[in-house]
Amino acid sequence: MRGIVLVTSSLLALFFMAMAGSPYASARAGGDPQLAAEWQRAWQFEETYEALVAPLPTNPRSSVTRELSVEVNAPVDQAMAAFAAVENEALGAGGRRYVTHRTWTDDAGSHADFTAISEATRGHAETRIHVKQIVHRDQPVIELHTWAAPNIATHHRFEFTDLGGGRTRITQQLMLLAPRPLVDAAVLSRVAAQLRANATIARALSR
Numbered sequence: 001m002r003g004i005v006l007v008t009s010s011l012l013a014l015f016f017m018a019m020a021g022s023p024y025a026s027a028r029a030g031g032d033p034q035l036a037a038e039w040q041r042a043w044q045f046e047e048t049y050e051a052l053v054a055p056l057p058t059n060p061r062s063s064v065t066r067e068l069s070v071e072v073n074a075p076v077d078q079a080m081a082a083f084a085a086v087e088n089e090a091l092g093a094g095g096r097r098y099v100t101h102r103t104w105t106d107d108a109g110s111h112a113d114f115t116a117i118s119e120a121t122r123g124h125a126e127t128r129i130h131v132k133q134i135v136h137r138d139q140p141v142i143e144l145h146t147w148a149a150p151n152i153a154t155h156h157r158f159e160f161t162d163l164g165g166g167r168t169r170i171t172q173q174l175m176l177l178a179p180r181p182l183v184d185a186a187v188l189s190r191v192a193a194q195l196r197a198n199a200t201i202a203r204a205l206s207r
Helices: 002-020 033-053 076-084 086-092 180-206
Strands: 061-072 097-105 109-117 128-136 141-148 152-164 167-179
Touching (some): 033 109, 033 128, 061 180, 076 086, 076 128, 086 097, 086 180, 152 180
Antiparallel strands (some): 141 152
């Protein structure tokens, strides 16, 4: 128990230091240096959090996995381009607008770092979802990793299967990690956002 308390205290200290600023908070390429620095601090926190909780017998966050599937009237390359478009990924992550911080390519594929931003509504503040995306070069797969306060992370894998006749099935495997009291609501929100994005993309590809 004492070990868990010490780790929790360390995580809280890390979180507040990250939000206040750190030597890693230099701006990345993009149109909003302050938001880019927030993106980097968020991922610094997530990586350190995972390292600190790994030895614990029980993870303070719950893990839930869901699988979604959608078929679209488009060949694989066109379907992948639509799902990889940052504006569509931002919609799937629950955002209504987005800021791209950096894009690049390497031997693994095409990468994008961006932040999806939900609109503030009555009773709910604006939410910023910090996203890492990779479109794989050697297989029809897109991976998306997101982090948002209060310590909610997702790992999302899109696999594209050629059904013939210009149709594609996209199988989506979603793993969500969230503090235990929040996990059910977080899963419902994230799945609903992705279903809306699926429907929007499917309609656009059918035109």
